[in-house]
Amino acid sequence: MDKLALIAHRGNTSGINHELENKKSYLNDALMQGYWIECDVQMYKEKLYLGHDEPQEQVDEIIMNPHTICHAKDLDSIVRLNQIKAHAFWHETDRLTITNRGFFWCYPGVHVTSPNAIWLDLLNRSIPKNTSGIFGICSDNFSLSGLV
Numbered sequence: 001m002d003k004l005a006l007i008a009h010r011g012n013t014s015g016i017n018h019e020l021e022n023k024k025s026y027l028n029d030a031l032m033q034g035y036w037i038e039c040d041v042q043m044y045k046e047k048l049y050l051g052h053d054e055p056q057e058q059v060d061e062i063i064m065n066p067h068t069i070c071h072a073k074d075l076d077s078i079v080r081l082n083q084i085k086a087h088a089f090w091h092e093t094d095r096l097t098i099t100n101r102g103f104f105w106c107y108p109g110v111h112v113t114s115p116n117a118i119w120l121d122l123l124n125r126s127i128p129k130n131t132s133g134i135f136g137i138c139s140d141n142f143s144l145s146g147l148v
């Protein structure tokens with residue numbers, strides 16, 4: 001199995017930064033440091049925008065980066081992301097959802113062991129120490145998780 005993918009939640013790598021998360025420059029910084037990224041994407045005026053609660057910046061080629069996973073925040077955005085073949089998922093209260101590339105995006109506290117599983121180190125839910133057999137971990141702070 002390849003090296004464990006470390007996925008920067010909204011671009012965060014060293015703690016939550018509400019002012020910078022989901023901004024293109026912040027996401028690009030995480031990619032340049034070797035992280036994968038998870039970014040929130042939503043439809044606004046028939047265009048895709050980065051942003052969790054409200055649209056921040058119109059998306060660019062970053063969503064097509066092979067190390068980007070887009071979290072569609074509404075049904076219109078998941079349809080568009082799928083049309084342009086961006087790696088994406090959408091969910092509400094599911095314990096697990098499957099991305100359009102076959103990855104198991106697990107809710108915090110759910111730890112399916114599979115080479116396609118991505119565990120979330122979020123919401124103060126601890127993750128098991130043994131991460132062998134999974135694809136990656138998505139976190140806001142990798143120094144706290146002990147993974148870097």
